[in-house]
Amino acid sequence: MTFAPYQSVKAILGPTNTGKTYFAIERMLAHPSGMIGLPLRLLAREVYTRVVERVGEQAVALVTGEERIVPARPRYWVCTVEAMPMDIHVDCVAIDEIQTAIDFDRGHVFTDRILNARGRQETLLLGAATMAPVIRKLLPNADIVDRPRFSQLTYAGSKKISRQPTRSAIVAFSARQVYAIAELIRRERGGAAVVMGALSPRTRNAQVELYQNGDVDFLVATDAIGMGLNLDIHHVAFADDTKFDGHQSRPLTAAELGQIAGRAGRHARNGTFGVTGGTEGFEEEMVVALETHDFEPVKVLQWRNNRLDYSSIPALLDSLEQSPENRSLTRVPVATDQRALEFVARNEAGKLARGLDGARLLWECCQIPDYQGISPANHGEIVTRIYSDLKRNGKVDQDWIAEQVRFCDNASGDIDTLSNRIKQIRTWTFVANRKNWLADPSHWREKTRDIEDRLSDALHERLTQRFVDRRTSVLLRHLKDKRMASPEINERGEVRLEGHLIGTLEGFRFTLSRNDGDVDTKGLRAAADHVVAPEIYNRADRLAGAPNEEFVLATDGKLRWKGDVVAELIEGDALYRPRILILADETLTGVDLERVQDRLSLWLRHHINTVLESVMALEAPADIEGAARGIAFQLYEHLGLLPRAQVADEVKALDQDVRGKMRKLGIKFGAYHIFLPLALKPAPRELALILFALKNGGIRQPGVTDIPHIVLSGRTSFLVDPEVDTRLYEVAGFKVAGKRAVRVDILERLADIIRPLIALDPSRHQGDVPVGAAEGNGFRVTVEMTSLLGCSGEDFASILSSLGYRVKRTPKVAAPVAAQASAEAPALEEVLAENPASVDAVAEAPLEAVVAEAEVAPVALEAEIPATTIVEAEPAVVADATPAEPEFDEVWFPGGKRPEAKRHEHRRRPEGENRQRPVAKRRPEGEVQDLSKAQHLNPKPKFEGRGRNDNRKTERPRDERPKFENARPEKREAKFDPDSPFAKLAALRNKSAE
Structure with missing residues (x-):
């Protein structure tokens, strides 16, 4: 780089869209050699590609912080401003976007290049017109050339995000805002490309390509689009007008807004700008400034001394703190590299920086950019480790950098995860591109570049998946380019465009397939219309001539043709004459619609007459008259199933000849229903249910679609649903009896x-x-x-009760113990014979004690009472400590006949009792009375409700009588003296039972 006279410096200044960068490339290529410094790695890549196309790959070098492509003898150098090799002499030097010299972080580098970078023959400074005054002060002999904008820029006011015009760029200043806007556009307009400064160049290029090739019509970006990106943007909308510049959140200046808004319009095509997303509209003064590109001029540039003292770290820091002598320059705030230097100086690694070489190497390490931006301490530790390795070993530890790189080598995760990994790998890509820092730099350059590319591709894929509806993007390109392939429809009715499902044609209705939210439905329909409309006409023609077998009436009342819904039944004038509603788009009209209507109506009439043939014959039977004809017509009106109670009197009046004629018509006279057995099959009942529902509550009421499935299952009864109209069960061939619905024929x-x-x-x-x-x-x-x-x-009991039957419950009587004792008497005698001591003990015991111990003694008395009187008596427990719950004998009687009321003295009769048997023989009342008196006079304890229940109020209060139906009797234990004969008897019974 040479220091040519100031007369060789040209400042090409003007707003965006003035062709400044293109002019600089042309001027550079006009010289034998040249170098251009660009503000972004992305822009450097773009210019490099363009220059390679012009002069060949061997003649062009690309040098950025993270990428270095240097052929053997390059003539042209394309670099980022920070990476420009200042020791190379070329004929032409160009510095782009020089207004960046006011930036607090990078501005001092641009200022240094403005003041010191010179070509041997020509130097070009490219930037905004606001730089003219400060250039005149710093370079009074520079030739300033104003370039006017090729197109006009106009303010368009405020619009909602969802109503922005196509080919718009919506600008926000945080990743959260960018993502939210992009998701909204995807839902409403099909998708958007995303451009942010945090994206890698490869990812940004891929996203820009989505926009440029028409896959999406919207671009959501940060202010990264304001510099260097030449895009086909018609409108720029600001979703925010404040940004965080790394130090504070502040409003954008007019010049910054103009830099971004100026991206609208390309070459000679005019552009517009506006606001959106709740941002307040611009004031008139701001609008005028943006439209005329008249901004406040730059007065001061950021500057830092480039003549550094490497004698020691303190001397280096002092030289960095030096102030400029020119009033148009101001010392830059503490930058990232200086902050890293201060961090290293405070720890042990700072002691390694001895002499000029040590301090120079340390400063070179501090130039590593803080891509991750986690914290100054985190970045300082990375710089410290790298400098320590270089100073002690001459190379960065290979195992350590391998571990750092391995951590980044993972292409899974969401957008934020991949973005963070890209930031990390960029650090190691930068390190790999430094001379003599690594033992095998070529290997690490390839590896880090490969990882960054894969991460970038994965990030692009995640962004596209999240913010772009691929199907809609294909549709947009189809609508713009009529030369693209037309949509196709397959045998399943799917309409596809380039493999993407647009919608489905079912019957005569085209339904859009929506992946997520609403998109441009008009566009989708327009794209599919020219293939869908002819298919609808063809289907109408085929349906008009289709055989009956191709039509099906479903339980939901929908009429299907070859599986597709083409119509539905709606209520008609009469029960057996429902109307047909054709389900079709507006495409099906006129004669085609009438043909479809006529064919379906004809099929429906045939279907009803066929399935309900036996029912339809009852509308006007020829062989019966009078009451029989009336019954037949009522059966017709009730769809072949009529409760007998409704026509009970009429049926009684029928003679056998008339009944015979009615049976010939298929009519069956059941106990509960009069019905047609042929009409009780599943198909007639399903159709009857649909016809009934159309006239009574509608086809969509609960139960209409569910009951037919139960009919087909063959179940004879099931629990009813309280939300279902009980009439639906009746029409389906069931009678609601209690909590269950029972099939009519099963009930018969x-x-x-x-x-x-x-x-x-x-x-x-x-x-x-x-x-x-x-x-x-x-x-x-x-x-x-x-x-x-x-x-x-x-x-089952609820069913019988609902049919009019009444139950009589009688406790079942256990076999009397005394009888069992008699049967086992010989065995007991043998036991007593073998155990004379027991007999003696019993003989010696007082009579009262024996009676008290043997609670089964009353059983002997009960054995003398006829079995008919033992109704509620609880059987005495002999061996079991816990008696079984009482069992009941349930006898059902018809509702018209009740048990004989004369036997009021008995609560219940035991099983097998004969009603005609004389009372005196069944119940010897005298004996009962004597027994009661005997019990009353007995000084021993009563039997606690174990005796008879002879219905006398004088014997026991009503509320003390045992209740068997709802309450379980209290369990009592029978305790015997182990030496008593009763205990021996119980043991013998247990042994016999085993």
């Missing part, structure tokens, strides 16, 4: 089982009594009955 079979049992008199029956038969024209529930209905217990 149950009646057929019960009827002979009620008619049977067991006392007069010869031979074996049928299972379930009971006295007094009653019956007991049998396994056959419960198996038939698929339920038992309370559920």
Whole structure:
């Protein structure tokens, strides 16, 4: 780099979109050699590619902090401003975006290049027009050239984010804001590309390409787009007008706003700018400044002394603190490299910096950028470790850097995770590109570059997945470029464009496929219309000639053709004449719609007449008249199933000849219903349910779609749903009985089982009594009955109760113990014979003691009482300490016949009692009275409710009587003297039971 006379310096100044960078490239290539310094690594890559296309790869070098491509003899150097090799002499030197010299972090580097970087023949300073006054003061002999903007910039006011025009860039100043806006645009407009300074150049390029090639129409970015990126942007919208500059949160200056807004419009095409997202509109003064590019001029540049004293660390720090002599320059605040130097100087590593070489190497290590930005201490520790290794070993420890690089080599994770890894790997990429810092620099350059590329690609993929709807982006390009392939429709009705699902054609309706939120529905439909409309016409033509087998009426009332819903049933004028509503888009109209309507109506009439054929025949039967004809018509109106109670009188009046004629029509007279057995099959019941629902509450009421599945399952009964209209169960072929719905034909079979049992008199029956038969024209529930209905217990009892049957519950009587004792008397005698001591003990004991110990003594008395009187007596416990719960004998009687009321003295009759038996024979009342008196006179304790219940109020208060139905009897233990004969008897019984 040479220091040419000031006359060779040209300042090319002007707003954005004036072609300054393009002019500088052309001027550089016009010289045999040249160098251009650019503000961003991304922009340096772009310019490098352009120059390589012009002069070849061997003639161009690329030097940035993290990338170094230097051929053997390059003629042109493309660099970032910080990486410009100042010891190389070239004919032309260009510095781009010189207004960056006011930046607190990097400004001093740009100021140094403005003052010191010179080409042998030409030096170009490129930047904003606001730099003109300060350039004149610092370089009074410089030639300043103003370049006017090629297009106009106009203020467009405020608009919602979702209503921004296409090809817009929406600018925010934090990653959180950028992500939120991009997600909103994805939901509303299909997607957006994302550009931020924190992204790697590779990721930013990939995101920019999404926007440039038309995959998305929106770009969400930070102020990174304000410098160097040449994009096809029509409108710039500011979602915020404040930013954090690393030191404080402050409003953007007019010049900064102008730098960003100036990206709208390209070459001769005009652009617009505005605000969005709640940002207040710009004041008139600001609008005028932005439209005319008239901003307050720059007065002072950031500066730092570049003539450093490397004799010692204190001397180096003092030289960095030196103030400028020119009033147009101001000393830069403490920068990152100086902060790192101060950190190293405070620890042991600072003692290693001896002499000029030690201090110079330390300062070179401090130039490592703080890409991670975690904290000054964290960055200082990295610098300290690298400097210590270089000073002690001459190279950075390979194992240590391998561990750091390995930690970054992971392409999984979300956007923030990948962004942080890219920041980390950039540090090691920078280290790998330093001369003589690593033992194998080529290996580490390739490795770190490969990791950064893979992380960048993964980050681009995550950004695209999160913020871009690929299907919509393809659609947008299709709408713009008619030469693209047309959408296609497959046999499943899926409409696809370049492999992306746009929507599905079901029947005659096209439904958009939406991945996430609402997108441009008009655009989607427009793209699919020219392939969907012809297909709809073809389907209408095919349906008009389709056979009956291709149509199906589902339980939800929808009519399907080849599996696709094409219509639905709605309420008509009559029960058997519902109307058909064609479900189609507006594309199906006119003659095509009428043909579809006529064909479906014809099929529906045929379907009803076929499935409900036996029912439809009852509308006007020819062979019956009078009451029979009325019953048949009511059966027709009730869809083939009529409760008998509704026409009980009419049915009684029918003679056998008329009934025979009605049976020929398929009518069956059941105990509870009059019905058509053929109409009770699943298909007729399903159709009947749909027809009934259309006239009574609608097809979408609860139960309409669920009950047919139960019918098909073959279940004979099931619990009813309280939310379902009970009439739906009746129409489906079930009777609601108690808590359950029972199939009508099953209910009739149950009646057929019960009827002979009620008619049977067991006392007069010869031979074996049928299972379930009971006295007094009653019956007991049998396994056959419960198996038939698929339920038992309370559920079955509720069904019988709902049918009008009444139950009589009688406690079952256990076998008297005395009788059992008599049967085992010989065994007891043998025991007593073998144990004379026991006999003697009993003989010697007082009579009262024996009676007190033997609680089973009353059983002997009970044995003398006829079995019919032992109703509520609790059997005496002999061997078991805990008696079993009482069991009841349940006998059911028809509702019209009740148990004989004359037997009021008995609460319940034991099983097998004959109602016709004379009272005197069944119950010797005299004996009972004597027994009661005997118990009353007995001084011993009473039996606590174990005796008879003879219904006399004088014997016991009503509330003290034992209650078996709802309360469990108290368990009592029977205690015997171990030497008593009763204990021997109990032991013998237990042994016999085993």
